[in-house]
Amino acid sequence: MLQYAVLAPFLTALIVPFLFRYIRAIHTGWLILPIPFGIFAYFLSQLTNISEGHTQLSGIEWVPSLGMNFSFYLDGLSLLFSLLISGIGTLVVLYSIFYLDKNEKLNNFYVFLYIFMGAMLGVVLSDNIYALYLFWELTSISSFLLIGYWYERQASRYGALKSMIITVLGGLSMLGGLILLSIITGTTSIREMIAASDTVLESPYFTGILVLILLGAFTKSAQFPFHIWLPDAMEAPTPVSAFLHSATMVKAGIYLTARLFLLFGGTDIFFVLVTGFGLLTLCWGSYMAVRQTDLKAILAFSTISQLGMIMTMLGFGTKEAAFAAVFHIFNHATFKGSLFMVAGIVDHETGTRDIRRLGGLMTLMPISATLAFFGAFSMAGVPLPIFNGFLSKEMFFQTSLDLETTSTLVASIAPFVPALAVFGSIFTFVYSMYFFFHTFTGETRGQLKVKPHEAPIGMLISPIVLVLFVVIVGLLPNMINEPILTPATAAIYGELPNKHIVFWHGFEPALYMSMIVVALGVILFLTRTKWQSVYNWIPGVLSANKTYDYLYNMQFRVSERTTRTYMTGSIRHYMLYILIFIIGATGVTLFVTDGFVIDTSDLAPISWPEVVVGLVMAIAAIATILMKNRIAAILVLGIVGYGLSLLFVFFRAPDLALTQLIVETVTVALFLLCFYHLPKLDTKKQPVGAKTLNIIVSVSVGVLVTLVAIASHSSKKFETIAHYFIKESHHLGGGNNVVNVILVDMRGLDTLFEITVLGLAALGIYAMIRLRDKGEMD
């Protein structure tokens, strides 16, 4: 059954283009609204089953040989997320019907949205790591498409690409971590991995795996310093921001961390990384939110900060903290979802989201204002029993005080945690107040293009439903405790939490912490104009963003530079690179293998005439390069050849000397003939740098080839074949001159073919020359 729940949105995405094309009278959203609702109803029906401790497993095989299967598993944790995805999904589709005009590209929008919905359900239901990864990346891609929905805008394209590059990079590293996990445990099922958690803990790769997987989780859940994509993702239509970028997709990292909690949780490194980055994100996000002037930007940084808070709680590693994290996941989805929708309504009705231009909307849009009030105050954690945000936030404070540990490392960090928690929460309070008071109270500050009025009722239904949850859960938190929160916590922690949520704990440290937050928050809010300069001062530069832009642009610069210096199109350069590589590879090999040997034992004695001839040849060779005139160069090169034949004479091989002499003469003559037709030697001066490089490369090639030649000469493996020829040539070939016998007898056929090939080549050249004379070559 589970696979159909995942499949349904994908199938819907397939038929959306047809619905959009053929049924134009009705907004496409209405036609496909029942799908997420049906999925929601199905998961709702599973509530009792799951809370009684039954789980569900089903799926289909895909590539069993690689261990890739679509196996889906429903327990408390995946049920919580499935309910959020399908529930908020329904509300978002409903909201989008009023938000997006019938004439927009609805087919694209709903196709992408439903692909996302299916993929996200796949992420939270998959038990197979590969299926999880596939769906994970699919959420990144659909998010990319949705952010880039208004692709005419430069900012949309920038934001879309940024979000995808960061999340896909994280996703791939997560895949690396998961593959390593599967190699260690020998299974691709997450449940079986958790069952084998001991092997993982003992593995030497434990830290590496944890880091890789957390990279995936942190990039997806916008943890510092990877949070930079989320503010830019706000270019997406508001329903998308409400759905993907606050309620569901950005929680995929949280989900993953929670899902693998039983593998990693409780270790020092897990605590340090998850809590550390979580707290950093919490503080940084809420502080940055205060600086924003765009409603959605405030919400984006607020989301970052809240995600940091949930991460922190997971990092604590206690049962109470896991429970609080689950509770806050639920609460955050409700209040942040409603706030996004209100921000969308304000944008829709006034044409701007800039809080410097908004104000006094309370009288014009009373319902939206009421909704925003509940959402913002719940987010701020105002201690009233009608705000669910307060309940989970106080649990957060409580658990930050109760870090039970045996490790000295954790114990030494623990005292700072509550202080940081309070610090981050103060700003949360402040920006929540900004959001509400700057939009809905006071005077209208700027000129608005349109006269604002209350949104149509259809648009208000979804935020109203969410706000109802805020209030009801705030009043009766235990209503969702047993069916949803307890099973989810049990799935994370492995034990049932016996937690009863109450609003009033008595005068306890957690309450004092809340009081400090509210008191300092109110002061900061009331004196906000004085702090403006401080907010603008720290941090002057958005470092993580700059780093991203720098890296992103750097690849293009590197690309251009490589093309300019490396891929020049000049064969001379290409040769240079090939030779440099060969020198490098050979040189390294020579060094590594210690391969150079020199063996002088079987060398003949050297006489003076030989030395003189050798020196003359060397000088002639060098002189050839320095000649400015081609004819002169070829004549000087001739000296090398004639010198060689002289050497043959010294070595008592007159026949070879003769051959060499003839060959040399013919070659020189041929060269002279060719050069006659060639243009004059280009005397253009080469730059010194290029010249030096040429010299270095050519000298190195020469030196290396010499070394290799000496080394191979000095390591004779086999009996030389010369003895065979000396012994047999008279007997087999009937000749006294061994060389001649080899050439015309033993290798007679070879010689024949060589001559044939040369003849053919000559014919070809002759034909070409004739062609040229006829002027047929162009």
Add this chain to the structure above:
Amino acid sequence: MTLEKLLSYDWGIMAPEFTILIVATLLSLMDLFMPNKTSRKPLALLGIAGVIIAIVFSVLQIGTEPTSILFDTYRFDAFALAFKLLFLVATGLILLLAIDYEGEREWEFRGEFFYLLLTALLGAMMMASSADLITLFVGLELLSISSYILAGIRKNNLHSNEAAFKYVVNGGIATAITLFGMSYIYGLTGSTNLYEISEALTNPAVEQNAFLLVMAFVMLLVGLAFKIAAAPFHMWAPDVYQGSATPVTAFLSVVSKSAGFALILKMFLITFLSVQGWHNAIILELQPYIAVIAGVTMVVGNVVALRQRNIKRMFAYSSIAHAGYVLVPFVSLSLLVFKMTWFYLLAYLLMNIGAFAVIQFVTEKERSEDFTAFSGLYKRAPWVAVMMAVFILSLAGLPFTAGFIGKFGIFMSSLGTGHYVLASVMIATTVISYVYYFNILVQIFFRKGEVDRLLPSIGLLIVMIICGAGTIFFGIYPGAAYDFFQEFDMNELFIK
């Protein structure tokens, strides 16, 4: 060699090769006797028929015991067959592209365009089937020389001239280096037969001189890296790919490259696998060389592709990058090296030929090879645009395409054998590749271009459909390809 001996060989194993040889000869004869101004396009159909017959022969050969003929120089085994099938299928598709290629004036009347593709194919098949350095080299040269001519076949096009010239010069150098390496191997072992070499190399005398063996290896590697266009020997590829006719580009980037990989696998695994190096088995000592080449290739290919405007140049760099990916399983050298390489080459065949079919379609209609020629393609030819999206997503390695499965397998094998650096390079460069691949998609779907509808010709359409369907099918159900591959027992490669 007596006639009896000659007749006693099991020539049947060469049936696919003979088919191609006969068809190529036939085509060249027909070309010779056809009137000057008669269209040569029917010749391509004959060529395709020949390829199909050769495929049928090859399929019938599945399961045949390994056999070798001609004094063990030519050898039939599962390895050779598996790769030959890839070459045949690819060439068949490319011939379909070639029919509809519209070059300059009088293009229609060039017959050699078709039969040179077949001789090149024959060279590739020889490379897969040879068991001797000499025949290997002949195969390599048959492929190379046919390719040189093919690259320059557009005689009146300057780019084409440049391509052929650079290809010949660079290729000649690479060949010389390869031969130099082979001569060292021969010098060390006294044999040209791969299996005898493998035995001779286990001689302790060789072990003491590992340096010379490694020298030989490096030289061979340089020559073969040139063939597969791996950095730093890839420089010819962009110019040649750009200058050649699009079907030739597709041929070079798929068949020629795959043949290079077949040769690398075959030569190095047969000869070096059992040889002891100076500390470890020599193949392990040699891994760093290939690892460096693989890493550099991935980086250079993907990074330089970012800034290309000419679509064929961009795909040249993309195909360089893919050579880097395919080298990874060879570096990690798990038991799955054949399976991973073969599957990746299959996926690469489908997605790359498909992409080149679309490129040929668009560049011919637009008379431009700039990547902006793709703008608004979705409005003009929606189904072609969707196909191109499939190919590009597959090249980028996104899920539910054959390219993903291939890349995933490679990635897994590199992690499984502990090559973390290479795996990270692969991840980083894959993400970089998204930028330029997606850039094309942006052009196709999000930019406005001309408005008139475009219709591909039948040949192109068939290629696109086959490649598109294959890319998706093997992406969703790779088991089919894996099961098929199980038919080939790769251990046969090592049985003398």
